[in-house]
Amino acid sequence: MRLTYPTSLRIIRVPCSGKVDIIHILRAFEKGADGVCVIGCREGECHFKTGNFRARRHVEQAQTVLDTIGIGGERAMMYNLSSGDGPLFAKYAEEIYEKIKALGPNPIRRQKKHAA
Amino acid sequence: MIIAEKKPIEEIIGYVDDCGKLLILGCNECVTVCEAGGKKEVGILASALRMYFLNQGREVKIDEITLERQCDHEYLEEIRDVADQYDAIVSLACGVGVQFVAEKYHSQRVYPGVNTCFLGATEERGRWSERCQACGTCILAYTGGICPIARCAKRLLNGPCGGSSNGKCEVNPELDCAWQLIIDRLKALGRLEDYEKLLEIKDWSTDRAGGPRKVVREDLQI
Amino acid sequence: MSDTARSKLQRILSEGHLAVTSECGPPRGSDPEAIKEKAEMIKDYVDAVNVTDNQTSVTRLCSMAACIHLKLMGVEPVLQMVTRDRNRIAIQSDILGAASFDIPNMLCLSGDHQSFGDCPQGQNVHDIDSMQLVQTVRMMRDEGKFLGGAEIKRPPNMFVGAAANPFADPFEIRVPRLAKKVAAGTEFIQTQCIYNLDKFEEWMKGVCDRGLHEKVHILAGVTPFKSAGMAKFMKKRVPGMDVPDEVVKRMSDTPKEKQPEEGINICVESIERLKSVEGVHGFHIMAIEWEGKVPEIVERAGLYPRPKID
Numbered sequence: 108m109r110l111t112y113p114t115s116l117r118i119i120r121v122p123c124s125g126k127v128d129i130i131h132i133l134r135a136f137e138k139g140a141d142g143v144c145v146i147g148c149r150e151g152e153c154h155f156k157t158g159n160f161r162a163r164r165h166v167e168q169a170q171t172v173l174d175t176i177g178i179g180g181e182r183a184m185m186y187n188l189s190s191g192d193g194p195l196f197a198k199y200a201e202e203i204y205e206k207i208k209a210l211g212p213n214p215i216r217r218q219k220k221h222a223a
Numbered sequence: 224m225i226i227a228e229k230k231p232i233e234e235i236i237g238y239v240d241d242c243g244k245l246l247i248l249g250c251n252e253c254v255t256v257c258e259a260g261g262k263k264e265v266g267i268l269a270s271a272l273r274m275y276f277l278n279q280g281r282e283v284k285i286d287e288i289t290l291e292r293q294c295d296h297e298y299l300e301e302i303r304d305v306a307d308q309y310d311a312i313v314s315l316a317c318g319v320g321v322q323f324v325a326e327k328y329h330s331q332r333v334y335p336g337v338n339t340c341f342l343g344a345t346e347e348r349g350r351w352s353e354r355c356q357a358c359g360t361c362i363l364a365y366t367g368g369i370c371p372i373a374r375c376a377k378r379l380l381n382g383p384c385g386g387s388s389n390g391k392c393e394v395n396p397e398l399d400c401a402w403q404l405i406i407d408r409l410k411a412l413g414r415l416e417d418y419e420k421l422l423e424i425k426d427w428s429t430d431r432a433g434g435p436r437k438v439v440r441e442d443l444q445i
Numbered sequence: 446m447s448d449t450a451r452s453k454l455q456r457i458l459s460e461g462h463l464a465v466t467s468e469c470g471p472p473r474g475s476d477p478e479a480i481k482e483k484a485e486m487i488k489d490y491v492d493a494v495n496v497t498d499n500q501t502s503v504t505r506l507c508s509m510a511a512c513i514h515l516k517l518m519g520v521e522p523v524l525q526m527v528t529r530d531r532n533r534i535a536i537q538s539d540i541l542g543a544a545s546f547d548i549p550n551m552l553c554l555s556g557d558h559q560s561f562g563d564c565p566q567g568q569n570v571h572d573i574d575s576m577q578l579v580q581t582v583r584m585m586r587d588e589g590k591f592l593g594g595a596e597i598k599r600p601p602n603m604f605v606g607a608a609a610n611p612f613a614d615p616f617e618i619r620v621p622r623l624a625k626k627v628a629a630g631t632e633f634i635q636t637q638c639i640y641n642l643d644k645f646e647e648w649m650k651g652v653c654d655r656g657l658h659e660k661v662h663i664l665a666g667v668t669p670f671k672s673a674g675m676a677k678f679m680k681k682r683v684p685g686m687d688v689p690d691e692v693v694k695r696m697s698d699t700p701k702e703k704q705p706e707e708g709i710n711i712c713v714e715s716i717e718r719l720k721s722v723e724g725v726h727g728f729h730i731m732a733i734e735w736e737g738k739v740p741e742i743v744e745r746a747g748l749y750p751r752p753k754i755d
Binding site for chain 1: 231232233263266267270271272273274275277278279280
């Protein structure tokens with residue numbers, strides 16, 4: 108299909124979005140990620156029945172923590188997508204990129220640089 | 224088991240804001256099962272605190288250890304060699320664990336990371352409810368195996384009160400009326416006549432009323 | 446025992462008259478005039494007046510002090526006492542205090558939960574429950590002993606009552622529950638407000654079948670509706686209250702200005718019907734913040750004049 112999407116997104120494959128726990132999301136931010144987006148199957152189409160619902164909860168938990176500590180919960184997000192839908196993925200990727208760009212860099216990275 | 228709830232991170236930050244090196248200490252027992260203070264929650268809290276401090280421009284060293292139990296000497300000994308390296312320990316165990324850590328490491332600052340709530344059971348994931356108040360003199364034999372002390376808002380021993388409505392408690396429509404449950408169960412057992420036995424005025428001296436309690440088993444002591 | 450402590454309510458009941466009681470809620474302040482005014486309105490129309498004990502868990506002038514005010518103006522009080530706020534030491538002490546003023550009647554209750562009141566963050570006590578409170582007063586009176594076993598000098602002399610709600614759930618244990626209260630030593634019962642007369646009669650039949658009506662005096666509780674709104678509120682919002690649809694409809698179908706009158710009519714008709722129910726020995730008229738209407742209800746229900754007892 109030769110679809111293009113922003114190159115600054117790094118894709119990490121997991122067996123099921125439900126496998127992505129809050130700690131994985133937090134660790135990504137701790138290491139300097141500007142945003143994390145979990146993309147799960149469409150609701151009702153999870154091979155493991157509730158994996159994508161579980162993922163959404165984990166994202167919400169991470170958002171609460173990120174808000175509390177001043178990183179900003181909006182940097183963690185969740186999308187649902189069919190694995191066969193490449194064009195929609197490319198569209199979402201663009202959207203995610205724009206959202207994160209608007210939020211600017213992860214404040215921790217700024218502080219780390221400042222310290223160094 | 225003992226049910227606990229995570230304390231808000233802001234509150235914990237308030238305790239440890241002046242620290243340069245912290246230990247987050249988890250417990251592998253009840254608080255792990257109720258997802259408030261096990262290894263996973265230790266990781267989440269440690270990560271969140273690290274980011275908080277970094278965002279403040281401070282690098283605070285935060286270590287994570289989760290013990291088998293915090294309410295036993297032998298497991299708490301495992302941190303003997305490292306305990307004094309920290310400015311403070313945040314214990315995610317129940318109130319028992321927090322106090323045991325504080326007793327054992329006398330000159331160490333120890334803070335609670337959870338609110339200890341009650342003795343209860345898991346109804347389903349993410350939903351726990353109270354079953355026992357550890358009154359020290361169990362009356363379940365007389366109440367069909369359902370405790371009115373733990374489960375009736377007025378802990379009535381000869382209830383139900385006039386506020387029992389459609390099986391629910393007047394205090395909260397989501398709360399089952401303990402006495403409705405007791406009556407239903409006595410009926411299922413074919414022992415409804417047991418209800419008419421007056422339960423005597425209770426001896427609360429084995430409850431909190433008698434002061435801090437101890438169980439001593441001389442047959443077990445060497 | 447001094448004669449002054451003898452309960453007029455008890456004597457009226459034991460002589461086979463239909464008794465009439467009412468109640469006064471103490472004020473949320475220290476001015477005793479409010480309670481005196483209420484008592485003045487009703488005193489010639491009732492045999493005794495209940496004084497509520499921080500009802501709905503809202504802090505008020507204490508029941509005992511209000512009872513003393515009534516007693517001093519020649520009105521017979523019924524001291525309501527809840528187990529919510531006192532442990533067994535305070536309970537026994539308050540009973541002695543009341544007895545020292547020869548307050549002759551007591552109604553033993555567990556009390557509304559504190560979450561409904563003005564101190565929802567407070568503790569509740571519930572060291573003993575309402576049935577055990579009945580047992581406590583009876584032990585103090587009949588055996589002249591404290592719960593701890595020591596002897597009481599000049600034991601209290603009180604006529605001991607309790608409440609019953611025939612309409613709460615589970616219905617099947619409402620008669621056994623009364624039996625339990627009677628076994629604990631209850632001598633009179635004041636019931637929850639009755640609007641569903643069919644259900645009340647069904648309960649009373651169960652009471653009589655077990656012969657409980659011969660062991661305890663049952664005063665049927667009635668409360669006049671001031672408005673259709675009040676009827677709806679009682680139906681929907683008050684737990685353990687049974688207001689049938691037709692009663693609500695009768696109130697709502699009445700023009701607003703006539704609703705208070707219709708409320709009184711329903712109340713008087715209820716009393717008339719309840720008079721013929723076996724085991725009903727009197728009426729407890731709870732005119733909530735509407736004490737001025739009690740004389741009219743008593744008169745229209747044919748319960749006036751009240752019997753004279755020396």
